[in-house]
Amino acid sequence: MSTHLDEKTLRDMSVLAALPYEPNQSMETLAALNEVLELVSALEAVEVDNVPPLAHPLERFQSLTPDQVTETVDSEALSQNAPNFEDGLYFVPRVIE
Amino acid sequence: MSIPVGWQVDIGLEIHAQLSTQSKIFSGASTAFGEAPNSQACAIDLGMPGVLPRVNAAVYEKAVRFGLGVTGTINSESRFDRKNYFYPDLPKGYQITQMDEPIVVGGHIQITGKDQSEKVVRITRAHLEEDAGKSIHDFKPSFTGIDLNRAGTPLLEIVSEPDLKSADEAVAYAKAIHQLLTYLDVCDGNMAEGSLRFDANVSVRPVDAQDLGVRSEIKNLNSFRFLEQAINHEVQRQVDALTRGETLTQDTRLFDPDRLETRAMRSKETATDYRYFPEPDLLPVKISDAFINDIKDNMPELPGPRSVRFQSEFGLSLADAQLLAGDRGLGDFFEQVAMITGNGRSAANWVRGDLLGKLNEQNLNISESPVSPDQMGALIGLIDDDIISGKTAKTVFAALWAGETTQPAEYVKAQGLEQVSDAGAIEPLIETLLAEHPKQAEDLRAGKDKLMGFFVGKVMQATGGKANPQQVNAMIRQKLSP
Structure with missing residues (x-):
C-alpha cells in the first residue's frame, strides 16, 4: 500500500468530502495524514491470517425490542439539511439505471 | 416456452419478502403502506448522525417461523453486517444486512409442476435486512424524487440453490414460497404493494456440460407473470448469444415488460465491491432455545401435510384438498364446517364453490366472510336432514350472505321453504x-x-x-x- 499522499490528492479529497481546503495549511495537513498512513502500513506487517475478525470486544448480545410504533416523524424538521426538499420529497439530480 | 434443444437451464431465485410487522427492523417508525412521502422515515431510517439502531423482536420471530417451515437450521447466534453502496434511496450509504451469519441456513420446499410432478428445491439461506427507499422519476424534470418511507422496512431475503430448471419451475417455487409466507403470517404476500419481489439468477449450458454457465441476475420482478416472461426471454438471449459464438459476461439486468426483453443494468458486483464488514452499531443477536421452541410449539399444520390429511380424513379430491389447505383461513373455515356437519365433501363443495365464489366476486378475504362456519354448518345440516333441497339452500345462503338472517333453520321455517317430502x-x-x-x-x-x-x-x-x-x-x- 502506498503511504504517500500528494497535494493534488489532498485537494481532490477535500472536494469529494465537501470539506474546506486551506492552501496555507496544506503542507501541515499532508504531513499529518502521511504520518497516519505510515502507521497503517506498519499494521500490515502483523500476521493476522489465523486471527478471526473481532467485531465487538465484549461478549454481549443485542437485546430485541417489541414490535411497536414509537416514533412520530417530523419530516419538515428532518429535511432541514437537505438541499432540495419539495412536496414531501427529497430531490437529487436524476438517477436512472 | 420450451427450453431450446441441446441446452439446459439453471435458475436460482432470491426472494425479498417484506415481513408483516408494525414497525421497522431497526427503528420504531411505522411500516404502514401508502402514507404521505417521508412521513414514516425517522432519524434512524435516515441515518442521521448520532442515532443508534435497535432490533425488532418480531422480525426474528417471523424469520424463525419461516426457517422452521422449510426445515432449515436456525442459527442461535446471528449477526448484522454493513453492505456499502451509494445510491440516493439509501441515505446511510450502506444497507444493514446479514452476510456471514444469517438467521436461517439450509432448508427445502416441495413444488408441484404443471404436470403435477413433484420436486424438492433446496434453500441456501434466509437472512434479515432493511429495505431501501423509493425513487420517483416523473415528478420533476431532470430530478429524481426520493421517498424514504420504505427505508428500514424489514425484509427476509430467501436464497435458493440453482435447482430450478425452467421458468415454470421457478414460478412454481415462487408460488410455494408465497403460499408458505402468507400461511405462516410472515409476509402479507401483497405483490401490488411490493411485499414480495424476485431476483432471478439465470444461466444456460449445453446439455452435456458439467459446470454452470455464466449467469445474469434479473432484478426486481414483482409478479409471477413477469418472472416467467423475464426468464424465458433471458434464456433465449443467452442461447442466441452463445450460438453466435459470443462470450457472456456476468451482469445485472432489468426486465422491460413492454418490450419483453432484459437489458443490462450494470456489470455484476462482487462481494468485494460492497466492502462488507460487521455492523458496529449492533451487537450479535443470540436467541434462546426457549424462543425457538415457543415458535415451534405454535407452528400451524403446514399446507402439504394438511392437504394429505384432508384427503384421508374427509375424502376430498387432491385438487379440493390442495385448494382448501393452501390458505390457512380457508382451511380453518372448511375444517370447522366439516366438523359441525360430519360431511366433509359437502362442506368442501360449499366452501370451495358458493362461499369462495362470493368472496372472490366481492374481493373479500375469508376472515371478512359475512357467513360464519356455524351458519354454513347449520345450512348443510338442513340439506343432510332432508329439510331443504340443494336449490333452496342456495336461497338460504344468499339470505345469510345479505345479512337477512343469521339462523338458517329459523329462516327456512319463517319463509316456508321446507322440502315437500309428502x-x-x-x-x-x-x-x-x-x-x-x-x-x-x-x-x-x-x-x-x-x-x-x-x-x-x-x-x-x-x-x-x-x-x-x-x-x-x-x-x-x-x-x-x-
Missing part, C-alpha cells in the same frame, strides 16, 4: 307431467336417462324448488316401471 303431494304432479309428455315418458322408460332431469326439473319448478329431487327421481322411476 309423497301424497308430489304423486299427482308426477302423474300429470307423465300424461302431458307421453313421448318423453316413453323415451325415459326405454332408457334415455337424460330425460330424468327434464321431469325432475318440472316437479321442482312446480313446487318452487321445495321437492326433494332424490325422492322425485325415485317416484318417477317407480311410476314408469312395468
Whole structure:
C-alpha cells in the first residue's frame, strides 16, 4: 500500500468530502495524514491470517425490542439539511439505471 | 416456452419478502403502506448522525417461523453486517444486512409442476435486512424524487440453490414460497404493494456440460407473470448469444415488460465491491432455545401435510384438498364446517364453490366472510336432514350472505321453504307431467336417462324448488316401471 499522499490528492479529497481546503495549511495537513498512513502500513506487517475478525470486544448480545410504533416523524424538521426538499420529497439530480 | 434443444437451464431465485410487522427492523417508525412521502422515515431510517439502531423482536420471530417451515437450521447466534453502496434511496450509504451469519441456513420446499410432478428445491439461506427507499422519476424534470418511507422496512431475503430448471419451475417455487409466507403470517404476500419481489439468477449450458454457465441476475420482478416472461426471454438471449459464438459476461439486468426483453443494468458486483464488514452499531443477536421452541410449539399444520390429511380424513379430491389447505383461513373455515356437519365433501363443495365464489366476486378475504362456519354448518345440516333441497339452500345462503338472517333453520321455517317430502303431494304432479309428455315418458322408460332431469326439473319448478329431487327421481322411476 502506498503511504504517500500528494497535494493534488489532498485537494481532490477535500472536494469529494465537501470539506474546506486551506492552501496555507496544506503542507501541515499532508504531513499529518502521511504520518497516519505510515502507521497503517506498519499494521500490515502483523500476521493476522489465523486471527478471526473481532467485531465487538465484549461478549454481549443485542437485546430485541417489541414490535411497536414509537416514533412520530417530523419530516419538515428532518429535511432541514437537505438541499432540495419539495412536496414531501427529497430531490437529487436524476438517477436512472 | 420450451427450453431450446441441446441446452439446459439453471435458475436460482432470491426472494425479498417484506415481513408483516408494525414497525421497522431497526427503528420504531411505522411500516404502514401508502402514507404521505417521508412521513414514516425517522432519524434512524435516515441515518442521521448520532442515532443508534435497535432490533425488532418480531422480525426474528417471523424469520424463525419461516426457517422452521422449510426445515432449515436456525442459527442461535446471528449477526448484522454493513453492505456499502451509494445510491440516493439509501441515505446511510450502506444497507444493514446479514452476510456471514444469517438467521436461517439450509432448508427445502416441495413444488408441484404443471404436470403435477413433484420436486424438492433446496434453500441456501434466509437472512434479515432493511429495505431501501423509493425513487420517483416523473415528478420533476431532470430530478429524481426520493421517498424514504420504505427505508428500514424489514425484509427476509430467501436464497435458493440453482435447482430450478425452467421458468415454470421457478414460478412454481415462487408460488410455494408465497403460499408458505402468507400461511405462516410472515409476509402479507401483497405483490401490488411490493411485499414480495424476485431476483432471478439465470444461466444456460449445453446439455452435456458439467459446470454452470455464466449467469445474469434479473432484478426486481414483482409478479409471477413477469418472472416467467423475464426468464424465458433471458434464456433465449443467452442461447442466441452463445450460438453466435459470443462470450457472456456476468451482469445485472432489468426486465422491460413492454418490450419483453432484459437489458443490462450494470456489470455484476462482487462481494468485494460492497466492502462488507460487521455492523458496529449492533451487537450479535443470540436467541434462546426457549424462543425457538415457543415458535415451534405454535407452528400451524403446514399446507402439504394438511392437504394429505384432508384427503384421508374427509375424502376430498387432491385438487379440493390442495385448494382448501393452501390458505390457512380457508382451511380453518372448511375444517370447522366439516366438523359441525360430519360431511366433509359437502362442506368442501360449499366452501370451495358458493362461499369462495362470493368472496372472490366481492374481493373479500375469508376472515371478512359475512357467513360464519356455524351458519354454513347449520345450512348443510338442513340439506343432510332432508329439510331443504340443494336449490333452496342456495336461497338460504344468499339470505345469510345479505345479512337477512343469521339462523338458517329459523329462516327456512319463517319463509316456508321446507322440502315437500309428502309423497301424497308430489304423486299427482308426477302423474300429470307423465300424461302431458307421453313421448318423453316413453323415451325415459326405454332408457334415455337424460330425460330424468327434464321431469325432475318440472316437479321442482312446480313446487318452487321445495321437492326433494332424490325422492322425485325415485317416484318417477317407480311410476314408469312395468
